[in-house]
Amino acid sequence: MECIKIFPEIELIEDKGLRDKVQKVWKKAMEVGGWKNDDLFRMPFTLLIPQTRVSLVEHTRAVAKCALKIAEVLQYAYKDMRIKKDYLIAGALLHDVGKLLEYKDSRNGFKKSVHGNLLRHPVLGANLASACNLPAEIVHIIYTHSKEGDLYRRTVESIIIHHSDFVNFEPLKIQNNG
Ligand SMILES: [Fe+2]
Numbered sequence: 001m002e003c004i005k006i007f008p009e010i011e012l013i014e015d016k017g018l019r020d021k022v023q024k025v026w027k028k029a030m031e032v033g034g035w036k037n038d039d040l041f042r043m044p045f046t047l048l049i050p051q052t053r054v055s056l057v058e059h060t061r062a063v064a065k066c067a068l069k070i071a072e073v074l075q076y077a078y079k080d081m082r083i084k085k086d087y088l089i090a091g092a093l094l095h096d097v098g099k100l101l102e103y104k105d106s107r108n109g110f111k112k113s114v115h116g117n118l119l120r121h122p123v124l125g126a127n128l129a130s131a132c133n134l135p136a137e138i139v140h141i142i143y144t145h146s147k148e149g150d151l152y153r154r155t156v157e158s159i160i161i162h163h164s165d166f167v168n169f170e171p172l173k174i175q176n177n178g
Contacts, residue, residue: 029100064092066164091141098125
């Protein structure tokens with residue numbers, strides 16, 4: 001299965017070169033982590049909500065959809081608001097790709113891998129994206145989407161992904177039913 005079938009939102013990226021690069025990062029992450037396409041639908045999007053039923057694929061797509069809605073509202077409300085939509089979509093689709101290296105599948109379910117015990121997914125994902133020659137703005141979104149980014153001055157696109165990510169985490173966490 002092509003990444004485009006797993007993440008149809010890739011097709012919303014106008015720049016074909018960038019679309020290809022986003023797929024390249026996912027393929028590389030699957031190869032390095034030793035995952036198959038089906039694993040992405042089984043992999044939980046977080047280990048912080050025990051037994052969540054929300055997969056990494058569902059989460060990633062929901063973050064992309066939320067980010068696009070936020071961008072639409074901001075651009076409607078504030079006429080001078082400049083948002084690089086291609087970067088926003090690519091960043092949304094790649095923000096958690098590092099989880100393919102951060103997690104492992106064990107007999108007792110998904111756990112942190114050796115990599116994951118040493119570095120979190122924002123760092124692992126940013127390294128992968130960088131190795132695949134993604135633009136610095138997208139590497140920035142991946143690296144800064146979570147608390148690591150609190151030390152940086154996030155770009156507009158990163159701020160949107162950061163909040164889209166947390167709004168797709170905290171409500172599920174408090175209900176603990178994902
Ligand atoms: Fe996320």
